[in-house]
Amino acid sequence: MSTAAPPPTPRQRLDALPSAPLGAWPTPLQRLERFTAATGPAEGTEVWIKRDDVQGVALAGNKVRKFELVLGQALADGYDTLVTTGAAQSNSARAGAASAAAVGMGCVLLLSGHPPPQPTANLLLDRLLGAEIRFAGDASWSELNRGVDELVAELARAGRKALAAPVGCSSPLGALGFARAFLELDAQLTAAGVDPSAIVHTTTSGGTHAGLLVGRALTGRSVRLIGVDAAAMFPRAGDALAGLAHDAATLIGLDLDLRPDDIEVISTQLGARYGAHTRAANDAISVLARTEAIIADPIYSGKGLAGLIELVSSGSLAGPVVFWHTGGYHALFEPGHGTPVADGSR
Template sequence: MAEVWIKRDDIQGVALAGNKLRKFDLVLGAALADGADTLITTGAAQSNSARTGAAAAAACGMDSVLVLRGDEPDVPTGNLFLDRLLGAEIRFVGDVGWRDMNRIVDEVAEELREQGRRPITAPVGCSNPLGALGFARAFLELDAQLDALGLEPSCIVHTSTSGGSHAGLLVGRAMSPRNTPVVAIDAGQLFGRDPRPKMLDLARSAAELIEVELELSVDDLDIRLDYIGDGYGITTSGSREAIELLARSEAIVTDPVYSGKGAAGLIDLLRRGAGDGGIDGGINGPVVFWHTGGYHALFDPANGVSVLES
């Protein structure tokens, strides 16, 4: 039996929640200071990041353009429904790769500039160095909460894809007296078989922005690729089990694309750690599970049905 503490980024009060709000908070703050009037960002059709960008832009009085992968469905559901409700302009670009999507974002920015607008862009997952710093700040927030609770977790476990959350947590940890291991459960394999170099680069660039020393090598990064199953967005038996367990025991909602896979990783690592454990294999409690949100995608039938299939 392990003690699990959950950091509830899934229920933040603004912009319908999720980890991306921490990133857009800084990115849009800087954009407003620069006089920007439109956010252009990108992601999958059910992107939580794009939806959060649209929500945060609306709350700041800015317009938003979302460059979304795939084709326009007949009925917008889940995040896509919210994108529309939030007033975002949506451009579907078909089945293109992540790098091409960031390139298309730049092209849209050029187009808007020619029309006299002042756009700013945010890449997939809002994982640029400034966005990642939102998670450095988040680590320090957790730090204070752990002090108040008198709690020393054996590690922090969170879901990861574009790496901004992980990179930021590493920067925040370097600013804190706590050296808690941070374990990323990769749900997207955006950077191939070894995402560590890209994530370390991002962490270094973020740390440079605020002049923090980051003494890390790739081997210090702990990114688990074992929980993706058949791919990004595809439900696994582990994620289904985790989603049901959290819903039925704690009434906490996770989703099959992101937080359900993170929770599946957490459960497996705790099972493997029950014994003598150790971070290289399993883990022991107490542990902090960083709930990064994402339940909105459950209201897309493709995702929701895959969870209830069993």
Template sequence: MTDKIALSTWPTPLEPMPRLAETLGLREGDLWIKRDDLIGLGGGGNKVRKLEWTVGAALAEGADTLVTTGAAQSNHARLTAAAGARLGLDVVLVFPGTPQSATGSSGNLVLDSLFGARVFWAGEGDPSALAGVADDVCEQLRRTGARPYLIPFGGSSPLGARGYLDGGKELLAQLADIEHVVVALGSGGTMAGLVGALGEERVLGVHCGAVAEPAVAVADLAGALSRRNHTPGTLRIRMDQVGAGYGVLHEPVLEAIQTAATTEGIVLDPVYSGRAMAGLIAAVRDGELRRGQRAVFLHTGGLPGLFGHTQTVHRSVAALHTYEAV
């Protein structure tokens, strides 16, 4: 069995959100936030829980280089780079596009560089081909004498999902009477682990557009984790917050980010946690989450990505309040 390694200190805080609850028409004690954005490694975020397992497997196999894929503003890539830095491992990140397409970018790309990761730019082809490109990169590394270990997109594998099997149990120990846990659904591993710990009926995933068939991805991962069947149609997944697509600002998401910031001082990102909050707000409005029910919002992190998302930055600066002396 793979040994889990320690990359942070647990548990992460669980905090009430009374002002947001009141704004949404809920009771003061109805809404809570699980602060996985405060995980200490590399700027924080949910991917650290997965990396404790996947990097543990890499070390067990004698790897000296971590390889993974993602978009240029990938939170998973940033945290893989941070884990490599902490453990003395080389890291190669395989991104779509070219160095020129990233010119002027900030956010996670800056941190990838600070952590010492190298980027292999795969060109402007089909993003779905990244996994094959990453395999080729691993083969090239082997020919140079390196010992690479390939971590899948988003860290989402049955092994990585164990991180949120642990996280769900941690959450239950903090607040036993949970009726809803709302979480961003990207590559599927976080939701799958939570389903394993909490059951399908309590976990509400908000699709972010990262994979084509999110319900299938979660069901497959949850099934492999628990060794029992999970049917995609029985999972609770909202599909209404993707908008024009992954990486494109969706107006309800900007509103959700602003609402969380102005009521609770909580910062969300426009791709994952912002979409999850937009899904939570929509679920309250349409009655899926009701007054008197205990709901937890899982904050998956992603703050650096906010500063690499030009649409959100420009819109936020344009809306900046001005004080005029009287």
């Protein structure tokens, strides 16, 4: 009598997803002794950093993990072009352009704002990487996402098979890139004998946070995941993240029903709006640079780092704590950010 093989576990299904080989994994996990001392935390606090600012493809960042899965599936399904979107200086759009170039696919970017006289920072890289760029003017995040769908239809009429990736590549499949990332960190923590009380990272479109929630559920590790909001993209971040984590988990057969209250997002570092510089982020960037020679940026990772300093120096977090550096230092080289307007503000 033959017995049927057991169905694959969620973790096996995650491992079996098609993946484009883009990054150099694992990214380093480092202890930040001098930075910890400089932030004046409670006795026993130790800040560690997970360096997604260091990777294999075109200046890195958290989006590469998402594009590995999205483009892995796209290649398996015979797509020839990636269409994605974001602010004029979007890290995600630049990572999309880089990822598409790295696997030989075309890339069309829909960016908010208007063409500048001279492309700089991420926009300069988008051009170098061969992306075709369309400007959407003063568009909101949801208008950008709708514009991507229209572009896909336009390209289909021209005979191209184009795949849409939303703002931040935060589709359920993209988010699973951060479920894999959690497993990567989990193994590093185990090897280093470190059991952090929290992982702190910047959050905007939610794929990073949602994926980490899925990864945490897969390992059963008990660690707080704290997103530092840098965009106020959602009216209720808890609902949006719980929904995205649920949809991502469902793709690998995991039933993950989080309550919005289970999700920790702090909004104290946003400043005036997405893209606005803050004193706290600028100070955080300079402390990290001077103590550890690691570079963060004023729009994303600097705000996340400022959130970590706020939590550690107020005594809200103690023991080992991991800051997930999601990359994005390119914004340091661009004074204006070409930001989308808030949904519903017009």
